[in-house]
Amino acid sequence: MNKKLLSLGLLFVSALTAMAQTTSVSSPDGKLQVSIDCKDGQALYTVSYDGKAMLTPSALGLKADIGDFSQGLKLKDSKQGSVDKTYTMTRTKTATSHFVANQLDVQFENADGLPLEVTFLVSNNDIAFRYTLKQAKRRDVRTAVIQGETTGFNFPETATSFICPQSKPMVGFAQTKPSYEEEYTPDAALNTPSAFGEGYTFPCLFHIGNDGWVQVSETGTNGKYVGCHLSDYEQGKGYTIAFPNPKEMKGMGGNGAAISLPGSTPWRTLTVASTLEPIVETTISYDVVEPLYEAKTDYRPGRYTWGWLIWQDNSTIYEDQVKMIDVAAQMGYEYCLVDALWDTQIGRDRVEELSKYAQSKGVRLLLWYNSNGTWNDAPQGPHDGMNSAIAREREMSWMEKIGVAGIKVDFFGSDKQPMMQLYEDILADANRHQLQVIFHGCTLPRGWERMYPNFVASEAFLASENVFFTEYHAKKEGFELTMHPFSRNAVAAADWGGVMMNHHLSRDNKSRHQRYTSDIFEMASAIVIQTSVNCVAIYPNNLEELPQFELDFLREIPTTWEESQFIDGYPTKYVVMARRTGDRWYVAGLNGTQEKKTLTLQLPMLAGKTVRYYTDKPQKKGEILPASELKTLKVNANGEAKVTIQPMGGIILAE
Template sequence: MKRTVLPVIAMLAGISTAFAFNITGPDGKLDVSVELDAEGRPCYSVTLDGKTMLRQSPLGFESNIGSFTTSSSIVPSEVRRVEEHYTLDRIKKSSVDYRANEATVSFETPGGGRWEVEFRVSDHDVAFRYRIPRQGDTGAIYICSEASGFRFPGGTTTFLTPQRTAMENWKRTSPSYEEVYTADAPMDAVSQYGRGYTFPCLFRVGDDGWVLLSETGVDGYYCGSHLSDYRLNGLYTIAYPMPEENNGNGNAGAAMALPGYTPWRTITVGRDLAPIVETTVPWDLVSPRYDSANSYEPGCGTWSWIVWQDKSINMEDQKAYIDFAHEMGYRYVLVDNWWDTQIGRDRLPELAGYARSKGVSLIMWYSSSGYWNDIEQGPINCMDNPIRRKAEMRWLRSLGVKGIKVDFFGGDKQETMRLYEAILSDADDHGLMVIFHGCTLPRGWERMYPNYVGSEA
């Protein structure tokens, strides 16, 4: 993996509010213009082949140390070229050559607050994130909300799935990213639950092209976000988790030490749907969060629950599925919920030994916790507590178990992102792969965490 950053164009600092700074992709067709509007609010717009994909859209955020939505100046850096090659065995393309142009635009609020927006523009993808330096003696910030928005031309239609209201649905497990998409709807249609929309979000800009919105690089230093409901004049904005998520535990915003970065907001643009389908932007912008001493081999497996459901989680049926996996040449069998009572912890070594005798490995199901929903399917209260989690993972490793499936998370708050990351990190210490279910979207995690396999939702 190699990343190269080269200067392309030098720009002047100290620009007036009338100045518009432009960044184009390597082939010159995708263009981002950054400027201050008449009220001194930073904004950007996006064109492809001269066609407007996003009109003047707001930038900035509100925080506990002030508002970062206006600026007295716009100071762009030089434009730099980014070139990187990487390989990854669990995404749509195993070998990726990434090329983009990058620039940082600095702003200063009337009160002296400093902040920057880092832009990346490739041939079909725009991405931006905020960099917040220390503010004098202030070394920490809580971001309450973002002004970050996406303003579409009139006549745009949408392909969106609604964000579910927190603490609803079965066992109070929502939002769990299991709603359906509505195709080709007008922008001013209200989302089903009035809570906005789950990423990724697809838009058709008339006959001019398509735009896909999402985010990537979310980890324990930020919350997961989604898209707001339609606002006036073609505008959608970044929306944070609902306060009710996680049964009310934890803040809905994002706290970080300074200097710090927000996740990347991504905008994939194409005249047709090919760039939307082929984009690798969720992984282009991130890097591994830790080195692993383990070698992971995802592969085919079997799963009794999908056919026989809860009653099949018993010794006889699981051995039958191990036999089936052996006959098919599959590597894994997933043992689903209730195994701790319907098979029993004391008999799991027997089942794991039988699987080994057949050249098959087990993946074991767990609930994510117990205090943010009403789940009774066991095992519960193993994965949310670091002491018990590590002990459980040591035990699984001693049995030759190769992975875990962790289910029924409580939402997208920052503390939940920390839990995802903690489970992945501890699992890697014990050589375990991880699958999530009833969960958020992965946001680049295939590259960020070497033992992350996938998400079911």
């Protein structure tokens, strides 16, 4: 072979090698594309939608005790496939989901010859990807500790963010943080430092200017991994996956993830679109996970009353809980939540009596528990009932015996692997005793409605109790509830904890600070914020004070949905959602601003129909809150309906 032919041959081999270091996968409709490139030992991916860059080159990789998989990588192989599945649920925004995606499995090898697989699933608006560490043929290694990820999310520099800061550990009430209860900052520059230097909690929403939107989160996390969040922004790298702060849980336990091999990380998810509709309607949190066990019973959705929200700790006494059970019965609600301190202020024997009384009224109890063993100083009891298998068996057997329907477990304050395992253990044990579970003071649920069939919802945001605590948060309620449909509630059920009908945040409904949202806003929030067991914070005085049409609506509030559609809105400003239960549609809107909004809504599902129209009258001088009214509204044949939402007000259109 002459030198010219040899040179051409080497060039051909080099070209093949270069080609082998790049691969890609597109959505079924071809609009969403992920490209993977291995350059100078670094694995990178980019994301485009409709030809526009949504994620610029971003790092892939992780570091483990068995090897470094963040550098010195070679792309060895890739394989294409597809996924097409349909499943049903009762706990989420839609009853039936059809997930169709293209799959790409990319095989990498690190500098030591150890394998790493990255799996991408790409549907028309969603991306899910995860890492799998496998056993190396030449090494008898069966376990690994993942010490961190280099996974990046590098957005175009013109993007802005709608994100919530991660708290420092061991701060806040009784050292119970982080608990995902910080404030969102809207439309912030990417390089804005996080409030506490700890990055940002999932989910994270980004506005890519005129090109669209990206939501970043994760799903499928259980006791086999840590709960992750995003780091602060770094120029040129963007945000990266961050592991829990080592100081969480008073420093107990490591902050890495111990896995057996082969073993996979949770899925990192991106919802990518030119509009907000796919962001709000996404089901990616559930599409890529599977149930981990069968439901022990047919868990019943519904509504619950909650005395603690307005009446606070002093209300956890037998007499007050009887009053709240009576309200639930009068309203046709399924449950009544008995909050903290019942073990000392009521006592177990009288809780048994209370449960019997509730059941005689067609109501079942939900009981509050402190999660704590040793990881924070939350004083409320009952303590040490959920933190070990022996304690859980004792408590849950007793609750099953006396007919309790579910538990609310509070004060977790960590995303370390032992805490993620505790969530899973509580859920699995509760299912064995036919108990539904709500978590508060807790992490974001990550696909849990599908993974754990007795999981209802989590708090994991600044919820209704803060409206009670301070006037500042009462004034921010509109801001918060017009943020969550685009972020927190878009990826998981959210226990906001109260459709609040008191005009003042006090037992006498006259003292302390006022509520700043209208009655119709509160009623509409029951439709906008999705959870299958919803709190309606209605009290005995409300039964006498509220207009009959408001009480009638509060009695009919549905909590399970066959279908949900985003109609209109902008994060922290306003939102309009449509949800269908059976063959009936409810359209609900919230205005989070001090300016009235007149909108022409596109409602093809109601075209030509005359519907009930709940709305606020313009607020008169001297009124604390505007008066509400019930009218009828004819939606025209084209499905258009013109509505006005008053400042901090709401609307409901109902068949």
